[in-house]
Amino acid sequence: IISSKEQPVIQKLLDKKLDSFFDYDLIGSVEQIKSMTSPTQYEACFVVSGASSVPIHQVKPILEEIILRSPNLTWVHSYMAGVDYLFTDALIKSKSIVLTNARGAYDASLVEFVLLSIIYFAKKMHLFQKFKTEHKYQKLIVNDASNAKVGIIGYGSIGKNTAILLKKAINAKIYAIKSSPSSDPNDKELLHFIGQEADLPYVLSEVDYVVNILPLTPKTQHYFNMSVFKQMKSSAVFINIGRGSSVVEEDLVEALKTGIIYGAGLDVYDVEPLPSGSPLYDLDNVLMSPHSMGNTMLYWDHCLESFEEELKNFTSKKPFKNTVDLSKRYQQILSLMLC
Amino acid sequence: SDVYKRQVSTQSTWDFIMEKIGSKFKLAIMTSKGHPMLKKILASKLDTYFDYDIVESLDQVKAMPTATEYNAIFVLTVASAIPFPMVPVILQELIVRSPKLTWVHSMSAGVDYMLCEALIKSKTITFTNARGAYDRSLCEYVLLSILYFTKKMHILQKNKAEHKYQMLLVDNAWDNTKVGIIGYGSIGRNTAKLLKQSINAKIYAIKATPTTKPEDKDLIDFLGQEKDIPYVLSEVDYVINILPYTPRTKHVFTLSVFKQMKPTAIYINIGRGATVVETDLIEALNTKVIAGASLDVFEKEPLPSTSPLFDMDNVLISPHTMGYTMHGWDYCLSAFEAELKNYVEKTPFTNTVNLEKGYQSSSITVSYTHLTLPTSDLVQISVVAVSLKKK
Numbered sequence: 008i009i010s011s012k013e014q015p016v017i018q019k020l021l022d023k024k025l026d027s028f029f030d031y032d033l034i035g036s037v038e039q040i041k042s043m044t045s046p047t048q049y050e051a052c053f054v055v056s057g058a059s060s061v062p063i064h065q066v067k068p069i070l071e072e073i074i075l076r077s078p079n080l081t082w083v084h085s086y087m088a089g090v091d092y093l094f095t096d097a098l099i100k101s102k103s104i105v106l107t108n109a110r111g112a113y114d115a116s117l118v119e120f121v122l123l124s125i126i127y128f129a130k131k132m133h134l135f136q137k138f139k140t141e142h143k144y145q146k147l148i149v150n151d152a153s154n155a156k157v158g159i160i161g162y163g164s165i166g167k168n169t170a171i172l173l174k175k176a177i178n179a180k181i182y183a184i185k186s187s188p189s190s191d192p193n194d195k196e197l198l199h200f201i202g203q204e205a206d207l208p209y210v211l212s213e214v215d216y217v218v219n220i221l222p223l224t225p226k227t228q229h230y231f232n233m234s235v236f237k238q239m240k241s242s243a244v245f246i247n248i249g250r251g252s253s254v255v256e257e258d259l260v261e262a263l264k265t266g267i268i269y270g271a272g273l274d275v276y277d278v279e280p281l282p283s284g285s286p287l288y289d290l291d292n293v294l295m296s297p298h299s300m301g302n303t304m305l306y307w308d309h310c311l312e313s314f315e316e317e318l319k320n321f322t323s324k325k326p327f328k329n330t331v332d333l334s335k336r337y338q339q340i341l342s343l344m345l346c
Numbered sequence: 347s348d349v350y351k352r353q354v355s356t357q358s359t360w361d362f363i364m365e366k367i368g369s370k371f372k373l374a375i376m377t378s379k380g381h382p383m384l385k386k387i388l389a390s391k392l393d394t395y396f397d398y399d400i401v402e403s404l405d406q407v408k409a410m411p412t413a414t415e416y417n418a419i420f421v422l423t424v425a426s427a428i429p430f431p432m433v434p435v436i437l438q439e440l441i442v443r444s445p446k447l448t449w450v451h452s453m454s455a456g457v458d459y460m461l462c463e464a465l466i467k468s469k470t471i472t473f474t475n476a477r478g479a480y481d482r483s484l485c486e487y488v489l490l491s492i493l494y495f496t497k498k499m500h501i502l503q504k505n506k507a508e509h510k511y512q513m514l515l516v517d518n519a520w521d522n523t524k525v526g527i528i529g530y531g532s533i534g535r536n537t538a539k540l541l542k543q544s545i546n547a548k549i550y551a552i553k554a555t556p557t558t559k560p561e562d563k564d565l566i567d568f569l570g571q572e573k574d575i576p577y578v579l580s581e582v583d584y585v586i587n588i589l590p591y592t593p594r595t596k597h598v599f600t601l602s603v604f605k606q607m608k609p610t611a612i613y614i615n616i617g618r619g620a621t622v623v624e625t626d627l628i629e630a631l632n633t634k635v636i637a638g639a640s641l642d643v644f645e646k647e648p649l650p651s652t653s654p655l656f657d658m659d660n661v662l663i664s665p666h667t668m669g670y671t672m673h674g675w676d677y678c679l680s681a682f683e684a685e686l687k688n689y690v691e692k693t694p695f696t697n698t699v700n701l702e703k704g705y706q707s708s709s710i711t712v713s714y715t716h717l718t719l720p721t722s723d724l725v726q727i728s729v730v731a732v733s734l735k736k737k
Contacts, residue, residue, distance in 0.1 A: 119496070135663060144648040148672065149483070153673070299514050300497060303518050
């Protein structure tokens with residue numbers, strides 16, 4: 008298990024005595040696996056790094072070492088639906104490992120954070136919070152969040168659920184950017200505009216809120232830089248619930264400091280934990296969450312349920328419910344790397 | 347809200363009305379020159395249908411003849427230069443000088459701050475307000491407050507100030523939030539609607555009387571009266587105070603009331619500061635009787651800089667502004683225009699405030715048992731007037 012003891016799913020797993028089905032080791036670092044006798048006896052690997060002491064960028068190197076040292080390994084399970092974070096060479100090239108992931112356990116709480124960020128800045132709460140520290144009582148005319156124009160960059164499952172909530176709650180006008188055209192007929196009703204990458208400048212120039220939900224790939228790394236922020240309205244707010252590394256963080260700081268954008272709601276950072284020296288801490292127009300907006304008991308319950316389901320399949324030698332086609336993903340990664 | 351369905355009248359409608367009534371009526375607008383709403387009224391050319399004077403001060407009223415020609419008064423004092431304590435004083439003087447007066451319209455929803463003896467005792471004046479005009483913005487502030495505390499942002503913002511990065515567990519708001527609405531009227535109804543749509547909240551409503559509108563059936567999960575307040579307070583995660591300020595609701599939120607709430611619960615006030623004993627609220631927060639508060643109104647406004655509320659991490663402070671957005675002025679204009687139409691066409695007003703029977707004629711929330719203001723309030727007003735004169 009790639010995780011640490013305090014991780015909520017691990018706690019639940021032990022409470023439910025699921026460890027009666029298996030012997031396990033908690034692997035937290037590359038050093039730890041390297042110090043073990045090789046080859047190992049591991050038959051399966053459960054990756055549940057979120058909200059653990061294992062940083063997301065460490066998962067690939069740890070998994071690589073585990074796979075190289077574990078000839079009996081036939082199953083890897085990802086705690087979340089996204090799997091890009093664990094695509095290590097050994098996994099992609101393996102002929103004997105099946106990869107499963109969590110079925111549609113979408114981050115309801117994460118989507119609520121987007122709504123919170125929107126209303127927070129619409130009501131100028133960041134200014135009132137600053138006044139509060141100065142014991143200042145000063146009236147300002149605030150804005151309605153209703154009918155806000157919201158851009159969703161990276162329109163997948165979370166993006167769709169974000170659009171649904173924002174439409175319901177504040178009748179938001181949604182401008183979605185998707186890597187490939189939408190095949191869902193409901194999108195026409197739900198979305199005001201849907202486009203691809205070429206349409207990004209248009210969307211950025213139109214919307215009041217930009218929500219980043221891009222997955223981390225070689226192409227999306229450091230995608231949001233100063234030139235992108237400059238395409239946004241100066242009254243617009245940037246909300247990041249995707250990956251911190253999709254943003255050039257010093258450009259974001261500069262854009263916030265100099266009024267190129269109005270504010271930011273952040274759940275993720277380039278380096279996590281965010282170092283205490285980061286200028287982001289001192290910016291009044293930043294709503295800051297330490298990657299906790301998806302950290303709810305409900306979410307972890309879903310993650311455990313998914314793992315449990317596949318565990319039952321594994322131990323009874325039945326077909327898995329949610330496999331990820333590694334060969335297809337290999338092709339995708341290859342084509343992305345060639346871009 | 348009905349306000350959303352109001353449309354700006356077309357030119358032909360107004361021409362038809364003007365033909366019917368023949369001449370313009372005389373309107374006194376209590377406000378300051380340059381008030382944003384005044385600009386909107388003039389931009390909409392509504393002044394084509396009335397002759398108006400801007401009434402800015404008590405001196406101005408006192409210099410008027412003993413019998414003015416005013417048929418109506420529009421009170422547009424919020425966000426004007428007229429201080430709150432002077433509003434009922436000026437209104438009183440204006441009403442007693444205006445024998446032809448039949449209509450007073452308030453640009454705000456709450457009217458407690460403008461009540462004067464002449465208005466309360468009058469048998470000939472109809473009093474209307476902008477009920478519903480500010481609901482949308484206020485509802486959004488309630489939703490913001492709920493999400494803020496559900497996501498533990500008060501803790502995270504404190505950590506941010508200390509440059510501390512520490513993951514913590516937060517809650518889902520959807521289908522996981524119980525809300526008590528104390529004083530369920532137009533704002534309460536719209537709040538319930540928004541909270542149901544956005545987070546599927548469970549709504550516990552407290553109303554003075556059990557009468558409801560048909561749409562409340564799908565909005566209210568528990569409907570109670572004053573006697574049910576302890577039950578509601580013991581159940582809910584968020585308590586929303588939307589009580590109007592009347593003699594009966596003054597200082598109803600005391601420490602013993604806060605103690606009936608869950609220690610994990612949050613208190614939200616978008617009603618009136620005077621319905622709370624503010625020192626008790628501060629003590630409840632200090633001694634962790636409740637977990638936090640989100641306040642748009644205070645006993646004394648502006649909130650003095652010495653207030654301990656400014657130093658509390660688990661308190662959101664808004665300077666009585668959450669009802670006022672750019673759209674709020676549009677709805678306010680629509681409300682005024684709708685009643686203007688009713689006035690000139692002699693059709694029934696939409697939102698009358700009936701001071702004899704209760705606070706709102708269309709949905710009675712609190713009943714007056716007396717027609718006069720409590721003596722102490724009158725004394726307060728007189729003292730203010732005297733001290734201003736001396737200056």
